[in-house]
Amino acid sequence: MADEDGVYRSLELAAETVGDIVPTVFERYYRDCPDAAELMSHMDQHMQGRMLDEVLRLVMTENYADDDVYLNYEVKNHRLSYGVQNSMYPALFAAVQGTVRDALGARWSEEFESAWQHRLQSLLAEIEARAA
Ligand code: HEM
Secondary structure, eight states: OOTTOHHHHHHHHHHHHHSOOHHHHHHHHHHHOHHHHHHTTTOOHHHHHHHHHHHHHHHTOSOGGGGHHHHHHHHHHHHHTTOOOTTHHHHHHHHHHHHHHHHHGGGOOHHHHHHHHHHHHHHHHHHHHHOO
16 A cells, blocks of 8 residues: 555554544444444444454555455445445445544645545445446
């Protein structure tokens, strides 16, 4: 992962500042997307952590060519097995970005904002392309 990537750098800074961001991301997500909270009501912290590990890995990825098979699998599995709707993805990514932005406070910059916007747009495009 390129050190100069704004998404990666801001995530690193957030981890240095607040440690584990997982609980805050899910708190925020459940608040902003109650339908997702209902689908996830049985998930414990470990399962949340495993899911967020994958979400963060994708958020830190610049090119999704190597994730084609993985994304095909997760998007289909989330829709068919867990009942996840397409509209639940943007809110999840917004909760991750919002958590990082709040953790950085005054250190959040235009550069970080733009890096996140581009990355999330490209990740959402990959997900939408796989959504039936
Ligand atoms: C790119 C986005 C996402 C990725 C990479 C992802 C990844 C994962 C992974 C790896 C797990 C398995 C955790 C484990 O048991 O080890 C999981 C579980 C789950 N995810 Fe996601 N997830 C994503 C988005 C979402 C969204 C938007 C929702 C909306 C509610 C969601 C709902 C769930 C639920 C309900 C489970 C638990 C399934 C079970 O009961 O086993 N996920 N996710």
